[in-house]
Amino acid sequence: MASQQFEPPSGTRDFLAGALRTREHVFARIREVFERYGFEPLQTPAFERLETLTGKYGDEGDKLIFKILRRGEHEATGEADLALRYDMTVPLARVVANYGSQLPTPYKRYVMGPVWRADRPGRGRFREFAQCDVDVVGSSSPLADAEIVCAMADALDAVGVREFKILVNSRRALSGLLEAYGVPGELGGGVLITLDKLDKLAPEKVATELVEARSLPADIAKALVSDLTAEDAVERMRTALEDSEDGRAGVEEIDRLLDLATSKVGQARIAFTPSLVRGLDYYTGVIFEVVAEGMPGSIASGGRYDGLIAALGGPDVPACGGSLGVERIIGLLGDAAAQDERTDVALTVIAEETAAEVMGFAAALRDAGLRTEVYLAASRKLAKQLKWAADRKARFALIYGAADKEAGVVAVKDLDSGEQEQVPAAELAAYLTRRCVPTG
Amino acid sequence: MASQQFEPPSGTRDFLAGALRTREHVFARIREVFERYGFEPLQTPAFERLETLTGKYGDEGDKLIFKILRRGEHEATGEADLALRYDMTVPLARVVANYGSQLPTPYKRYVMGPVWRADRPGRGRFREFAQCDVDVVGSSSPLADAEIVCAMADALDAVGVREFKILVNSRRALSGLLEAYGVPGELGGGVLITLDKLDKLAPEKVATELVEARSLPADIAKALVSDLTAEDAVERMRTALEDSEDGRAGVEEIDRLLDLATSKVGQARIAFTPSLVRGLDYYTGVIFEVVAEGMPGSIASGGRYDGLIAALGGPDVPACGGSLGVERIIGLLGDAAAQDERTDVALTVIAEETAAEVMGFAAALRDAGLRTEVYLAASRKLAKQLKWAADRKARFALIYGAADKEAGVVAVKDLDSGEQEQVPAAELAAYLTRRCVPTG
Numbered sequence: 066m067a068s069q070q071f072e073p074p075s076g077t078r079d080f081l082a083g084a085l086r087t088r089e090h091v092f093a094r095i096r097e098v099f100e101r102y103g104f105e106p107l108q109t110p111a112f113e114r115l116e117t118l119t120g121k122y123g124d125e126g127d128k129l130i131f132k133i134l135r136r137g138e139h140e141a142t143g144e145a146d147l148a149l150r151y152d153m154t155v156p157l158a159r160v161v162a163n164y165g166s167q168l169p170t171p172y173k174r175y176v177m178g179p180v181w182r183a184d185r186p187g188r189g190r191f192r193e194f195a196q197c198d199v200d201v202v203g204s205s206s207p208l209a210d211a212e213i214v215c216a217m218a219d220a221l222d223a224v225g226v227r228e229f230k231i232l233v234n235s236r237r238a239l240s241g242l243l244e245a246y247g248v249p250g251e252l253g254g255g256v257l258i259t260l261d262k263l264d265k266l267a268p269e270k271v272a273t274e275l276v277e278a279r280s281l282p283a284d285i286a287k288a289l290v291s292d293l294t295a296e297d298a299v300e301r302m303r304t305a306l307e308d309s310e311d312g313r314a315g316v317e318e319i320d321r322l323l324d325l326a327t328s329k330v331g332q333a334r335i336a337f338t339p340s341l342v343r344g345l346d347y348y349t350g351v352i353f354e355v356v357a358e359g360m361p362g363s364i365a366s367g368g369r370y371d372g373l374i375a376a377l378g379g380p381d382v383p384a385c386g387g388s389l390g391v392e393r394i395i396g397l398l399g400d401a402a403a404q405d406e407r408t409d410v411a412l413t414v415i416a417e418e419t420a421a422e423v424m425g426f427a428a429a430l431r432d433a434g435l436r437t438e439v440y441l442a443a444s445r446k447l448a449k450q451l452k453w454a455a456d457r458k459a460r461f462a463l464i465y466g467a468a469d470k471e472a473g474v475v476a477v478k479d480l481d482s483g484e485q486e487q488v489p490a491a492e493l494a495a496y497l498t499r500r501c502v503p504t505g
Numbered sequence: 506m507a508s509q510q511f512e513p514p515s516g517t518r519d520f521l522a523g524a525l526r527t528r529e530h531v532f533a534r535i536r537e538v539f540e541r542y543g544f545e546p547l548q549t550p551a552f553e554r555l556e557t558l559t560g561k562y563g564d565e566g567d568k569l570i571f572k573i574l575r576r577g578e579h580e581a582t583g584e585a586d587l588a589l590r591y592d593m594t595v596p597l598a599r600v601v602a603n604y605g606s607q608l609p610t611p612y613k614r615y616v617m618g619p620v621w622r623a624d625r626p627g628r629g630r631f632r633e634f635a636q637c638d639v640d641v642v643g644s645s646s647p648l649a650d651a652e653i654v655c656a657m658a659d660a661l662d663a664v665g666v667r668e669f670k671i672l673v674n675s676r677r678a679l680s681g682l683l684e685a686y687g688v689p690g691e692l693g694g695g696v697l698i699t700l701d702k703l704d705k706l707a708p709e710k711v712a713t714e715l716v717e718a719r720s721l722p723a724d725i726a727k728a729l730v731s732d733l734t735a736e737d738a739v740e741r742m743r744t745a746l747e748d749s750e751d752g753r754a755g756v757e758e759i760d761r762l763l764d765l766a767t768s769k770v771g772q773a774r775i776a777f778t779p780s781l782v783r784g785l786d787y788y789t790g791v792i793f794e795v796v797a798e799g800m801p802g803s804i805a806s807g808g809r810y811d812g813l814i815a816a817l818g819g820p821d822v823p824a825c826g827g828s829l830g831v832e833r834i835i836g837l838l839g840d841a842a843a844q845d846e847r848t849d850v851a852l853t854v855i856a857e858e859t860a861a862e863v864m865g866f867a868a869a870l871r872d873a874g875l876r877t878e879v880y881l882a883a884s885r886k887l888a889k890q891l892k893w894a895a896d897r898k899a900r901f902a903l904i905y906g907a908a909d910k911e912a913g914v915v916a917v918k919d920l921d922s923g924e925q926e927q928v929p930a931a932e933l934a935a936y937l938t939r940r941c942v943p944t945g
Contacts, residue, residue, distance in 0.1 A: 070554075070557075070818075071599050071600075071602040071603035071818070072603055073549065073550050073553075073599075073603075074550060074552060074553060074554050074587055077550035077551075077552070078550065079547070079548070079549050079550070079600055079603070079604075080546075080547070080548040080549075081545070081547065081600075081604065081607070081608070082545035082546055082547070082614075085546045085547065085548050086546065089546070098871075100846065100876060101871045101874070101875070101876055101877060102871065102877070102878070103848055103876060103877065103878035103897070105521070105522035105846075106520075106522055106525045106526065106529070107519070107520070107521060107522070107525065108519070108520040108525050109513065109519050109520075110513050110514060110517035110518065110519070110633050111517075111551055111589070111619060111621070111633060112514060112517070112571075112621075112633075113513075113514060114510075114514050116510075117510075128576070128577065129576075131552075131573050131574075131576070131587075132573065132574040132576075132580070133571050133572065133573055133574070133589070134571075134572040134573070134574050134583070134585050136568070136569075136571070136572075136623045137568065137623075140572070141583075142583065143574075143581075143582065143583015143584070144583070145574050147514055147571070149551070149573075159511050159513075160511075160519055160521075162511040163511035163512055163513075163519070164519075164521065167521070168521070169896070169897070170882065171881050171882060173878075173881075174522075179551060181551070181552075183576045183577075193550050193551060193552075201881060203882075204881040204882060204883075205883070206881045206882065206883065208854060208860060208864070208879055208880075208881050209881045211864055212879060212881065215864070215867075215868065219871065324861045325860060325861050325864045326864070327861075328861065328862075328864055328865030328868050329864065329865075329867075329868035378510075378511070406540065406545075408543055414648060420648060420765060421764045421765050421767075421768065422768075424648070424651055424655070424765045424766070424768055424769065425768035425769075427655075427769075428655065428768050428769035431538075431541045431542065431659065434541065435541070436540060436541055436543060437541060437542070437543065438542070438543035438613075439648055439652060440648075441611050441613075441641060441644040441646045441648050441649045441652070442610065442611060442643075442644060442646070443644075443645070443646065456609070457543070457609070
């Protein structure tokens with residue numbers, strides 16, 4: 066094993082060719098989908114002014130911000146003035162504030178890139194990791210919410226995650242729920258945080274926590290948990306929510322989203338899920354989470370957050386968005402997404418005096434679009450060079466010595482079949498293009 | 506104008522859709538070229554351990570490193586433990602040291618991504634900017650040098666920079682030059698630094714600086730400058746270099762490179778340039794720079810640097826590489842490289858009750874690969890929605906109201922010609938795919 070000093074810093078990763086190609090493949094597929102929806106790409110700097118980020122992520126979040134020391138004469142102060150991007154939403158708010166009328170209305174943007182959080186590194190948890198967000202800023206139309214949900218579903222389809230389900234709820238429906246069950250207003254927030262655990266904890270445990278940690282009367286806790294976990298939970302909720310204005314408005318929001326998204330998503334993959342809460346409290350309308358068979362937690366999520374852009378320093382505009390858990394998705398896909406690049410042609414160099422011509426062949430093959438490599442190590446032994454060609458998983462190896470030059474031919478060895486053919490030098494590119502295309 | 510607080514930090518840039526697409530287009534073309542050469546991609550973290558970077562870039566460089574404050578209880582110390590990537594070569598040395606035998610031999614890698622330097626921002630000088638490097642680690646073959654030069658030339662061709670010239674020299678030839686003209690050994694480094702200015706300063710000024718700043722005897726200074734700037738400088742140098750071992754070896758290196766690279770690059774675009782020095786002192790063999798008509802300075806450069814990987818903490822392996830000045834190239838290309846994405850189809854939504862079907866049309870058109878947008882703002886006025894479609898530069902706008910629904914047709918308005926057609930809803934995707942393909 067190599068010495069630790071050469072490893073990447075704790076919580077970060079080096080991506081060598083194989084893993085990097087897989088990631089780029091996933092990103093490219095997602096990008097194609099977002100572009101088809103008319104979302105525009107955006108790229109902001111890796112760091113922002115420290116004050117742009119501070120106070121935006123709560124006390125816990127603030128501690129996880131990587132801060133950059135001031136420079137030059139100010140370095141000795143030990144103070145920071147810049148900080149690494151912690152998410153993609155605060156930079157979005159800054160961009161909307163800065164470019165205002167230069168941006169289309171609504172501003173539909175996608176973003177894919179690293180963010181940095183000084184979290185304790187762990188299995189599947191990194192300090193540098195990719196986020197992939199898509200947002201619509203400046204529209205309060207339910208069509209915008211539906212576009213986000215459809216884009217998420219389409220992106221998952223495109224990267225090969227097909228067994229997923231979109232759980233939908235609404236903040237207003239949740240308010241209506243609390244009202245319908247007589248939850249005292251001041252307990253609402255805590256009750257929702259506990260109810261959010263229904264997908265992980267047993268119902269009794271959730272009921273106990275509601276009573277003990279949230280001070281909810283036991284009868285209300287019991288009724289809430291038993292109705293939310295019942296076979297016919299959706300029907301019970303629909304009935305309960307009829308009794309309050311928020312409840313009715315929430316159900317209407319949800320039904321509208323289901324109606325607008327179904328043609329893309331398919332009825333079986335999207336459903337009103339009354340127990341879905343979502344931890345973050347900035348959502349104001351519909352919320353959703355995408356879960357996949359065999360994956361704990363969610364692989365995508367989002368919702369409407371009309372007050373957030375203003376709270377983050379931007380203008381007061383409605384907005385909604387979604388985030389794909391790309392790191393989890395790449396992990397989920399594993400080897401299925403592996404992108405192996407195969408060398409088409411490996412050129413051996415067995416004689417100094419033919420090297421320039423070999424380089425000429427390489428140029429012609431590359432101009433023809435073939436992935437072509439030239440032997441660059443020191444040995445002049447053909448066997449060693451052919452082993453190199455095989456190690457590079459090349460489909461063809463070329464041999465061109467003094468005798469071949471005299472005859473005006475190149476020996477083309479098919480490394481899959483082992484067969485070897487003499488090809489006139491002038492026809493080489495055409496010959497190999499023909500042979501490489503079918504599986505290339 | 507927006508308030509300064511919303512601008513990106515000094516020396517950094519937000520890339521909105523147009524500029525970002527241009528950049529991505531340039532990067533994609535370059536990537537295709539490097540892949541055809543069999544170079545592998547690599548991505549390392551944005552930051553490294555501070556000690557990995559410190560001392561690698563000289564005193565001036567060290568001052569320009571962005572350092573990251575320690576976190577948690579250590580934050581108050583004001584100390585840094587991490588630092589933003591300053592170039593791509595130190596991370597390469599760390600990767601070669603860390604992964605050793607997992608990497609192919611030689612290890613041919615390309616890398617494209619941001620680096621960060623706390624330089625004073627200025628015109629065309631940024632604190633976050635992209636570097637694009639290609640290197641071969643573990644080969645001392647002249648073929649490796651030639652591959653680098655050819656890959657650079659091919660990449661420039663691919664992004665549309667065709668009027669360029671590759672200037673070639675060799676560190677050994679430069680040593681031979683100093684020897685041939687009787688430059689005292691201890692003055693050599695300084696003399697080369699001044700000679701490097703021959704492309705910017707008048708010959709007399711360079712001669713004066715050689716005498717005054719470098720303490721070179723006036724007759725040697727005069728002879729050097731007049732021979733290097735003569736019409737027949739190359740012939741004079743070839744003659745002068747015959748007298749020393751370094752000189753002969755250097756010329757041989759250069760001629761070999763010209764011989765191996767000419768088939769790709771073309772004789773007119775590459776030449777031995779005796780006055781080319783290159784500032785950095787880590788080069789050990791051939792060196793090159795690419796200059797383009799009308800651009801001061803170089804747009805690409807590189808050479809052989811056999812001792813550098815070891816000096817940077819890696820194993821002692823030969824290496825050579827090149828760097829494309831992508832920021833300058835993107836600036837040079839300007840609007841010529843602009844990638845405008847045009848919306849194929851803009852869907853209006855003029856009636857609440859047909860919105861779900863409009864979303865269904867959007868899904869079908871996107872599935873057919875068309876860039877499709879749905880009207881997300883609040884107005885229900887057709888004129889306003891058609892103006893939006895025109896603003897989005899859409900080729901077609903669709904209109905689908907209650908009457909259209911009843912008739913089972915969609916009104917398709919060609920926004921270029923202004924013509925409008927009724928298309929049966931079931932044939933919509935096929936119809937628009939056919940109409941969009943020719944110019945899509």
